[in-house]
Amino acid sequence: MNIKKELCEAFSPPKPKGKEKFLNAMPYPKLSFSRFVFSQIKYIRKRVWVVSVVIVAASVFSVCFMSLKNPSYIGLPAVWIISSLTPFLAMLTASEISRSNIYGMTELERVCRFSLPLLTGARTLILGGVSFAVIAALTVISGIFTPVGIANSAIYILTPFLLVNGISLAIFSRFKGKEGGYISCGTAAFVSVSGILLQGSQVEIPETICNNFCIMLCIFGAAAIIINLKKITNGANYYGTHT
Numbered sequence: 001m002n003i004k005k006e007l008c009e010a011f012s013p014p015k016p017k018g019k020e021k022f023l024n025a026m027p028y029p030k031l032s033f034s035r036f037v038f039s040q041i042k043y044i045r046k047r048v049w050v051v052s053v054v055i056v057a058a059s060v061f062s063v064c065f066m067s068l069k070n071p072s073y074i075g076l077p078a079v080w081i082i083s084s085l086t087p088f089l090a091m092l093t094a095s096e097i098s099r100s101n102i103y104g105m106t107e108l109e110r111v112c113r114f115s116l117p118l119l120t121g122a123r124t125l126i127l128g129g130v131s132f133a134v135i136a137a138l139t140v141i142s143g144i145f146t147p148v149g150i151a152n153s154a155i156y157i158l159t160p161f162l163l164v165n166g167i168s169l170a171i172f173s174r175f176k177g178k179e180g181g182y183i184s185c186g187t188a189a190f191v192s193v194s195g196i197l198l199q200g201s202q203v204e205i206p207e208t209i210c211n212n213f214c215i216m217l218c219i220f221g222a223a224a225i226i227i228n229l230k231k232i233t234n235g236a237n238y239y240g241t242h243t
Helices: 003-011 019-024 033-039 046-064 076-083 086-097 116-145 150-172 177-200 207-233
Strands: none
Touching (some): 046 076, 046 086, 076 116, 086 116, 086 150, 086 177, 116 150, 150 177, 150 207
16 A cells, blocks of 8 residues: 555645636737737837938938939949948847847746747847838839949848848847947948948959849848847857757
């Protein structure tokens, strides 16, 4: 006779009947994923919206007003200057998506009702939509006011954005706090200045080679975004592993 086992059975509470039915009937506020996504808009920091507006305004000023004083400004130089602004939007977008990891909140948010994957997905949808709108506006401005064309403008503008976004997400998936912000900001500044210096140099690169190289960088940036978004969603910690 196992007295310990019998005591455990005697004092164990019976299994509740209709537990699932009772829980499903509980009156608690239900929130759909779409409403959840819209509710997250107010948590996006204001600097993202400000930078987006500033980039579009600076691009319009760059193309429409500065070209009146110097007609040679219209064309590829204008597009390159516009594209040099997008790395900073990419950096801010990456920092917003990675905010949970930056502030060490991944473990807490993974057990919330709307967990870390849902939070990351909501932020990605919102910021991706904002970035798409800004990139589309810049492409249309460049395509209308310069002879470069819509297709080439899209390639030149997307390349620094995707590249910096992918690199910044990789940085924020490994480093927490201000350290990752400084590295990401330095990366954005380096890509931005490099584009301007390359355009201002006397080196002439054939359009086909330039386009193919930019497309390769776009593919690399897009792949880096996907890979590092998965890491951030899974809760990458300071040493690059998962919690």
